[in-house]
Amino acid sequence: MDRTDVEAFFEAVDFPTFNARQDAGRSWADARREVAEHHPEHVSTLDVYTENFAASLVGPVPGTEEVVRELRDLGVRLYGLTNWSAEMFHEAEPAAPAVGLMEDVLVSGRVGLVKPDPRIFEVATGRFDLDPARTLFVDDSVANVTAAQALGFRTLRFEDAAGLRARLRELGVGVREA
Structure with missing residues (x-):
């Protein structure tokens, strides 16, 4: 998966809104169902994201x-x-x-x-x-x-x-x- 795939996913699902819904308590299973329904071409990208969630975190701010x-x-x-x-x-x-x-x-x-x-x-x-x-x-x-x-x-x-x-x-x- 390259950066273009990731950016297309972010745009398709309106990632800031998507992320806010996760933060508000939507389950990842529900999120996956919604992506499958509205953007089936991006389900695999979501799967990669959730499987590698820890790698998406930037880590602590120094100090x-x-x-x-x-x-x-x-x-x-x-x-x-x-x-x-x-x-x-x-x-x-x-x-x-x-x-x-x-x-x-x-x-x-x-x-x-x-x-x-x-x-x-x-x-x-x-x-x-x-x-x-x-x-x-x-x-x-x-x-x-x-x-x-x-x-x-x-x-x-x-x-x-x-x-x-x-x-x-x-x-x-x-x-x-x-």
Whole structure:
């Protein structure tokens, strides 16, 4: 399979929408049935994608695992809120080991809600017993950060580990300087 096949698949299934539906809890079996019904020529591409899902992940952002480990060692409560397929979430920790350092992770595909929907933040607030005013929400998506901010969370749009460290230090968290 070459890049042209992959791009044709992405376009045919409107991959951002396809992926959002997976993150919202659609099963891969249902996704395959829909692709077979509407784009049968792309079923084999979907099969290759799902069989090699781990290879599609870009891996951790440099320095993030160290920051998360440092926060954990400082006794900071660490929770994850991720837009991710329930069936593929087992691939998260191998790709980004910081996931395994968190006390708990709320996976969108398991609750049928995705960021930036305010309801998923409400689920997280209840599940993790959070006070938004005392919680820093970190995400690389402007839409997700904006939604969290509207609900009273302190926020940081993540760009890199150094920026995260700087924001944490501004908040009085004793992480080392970058």
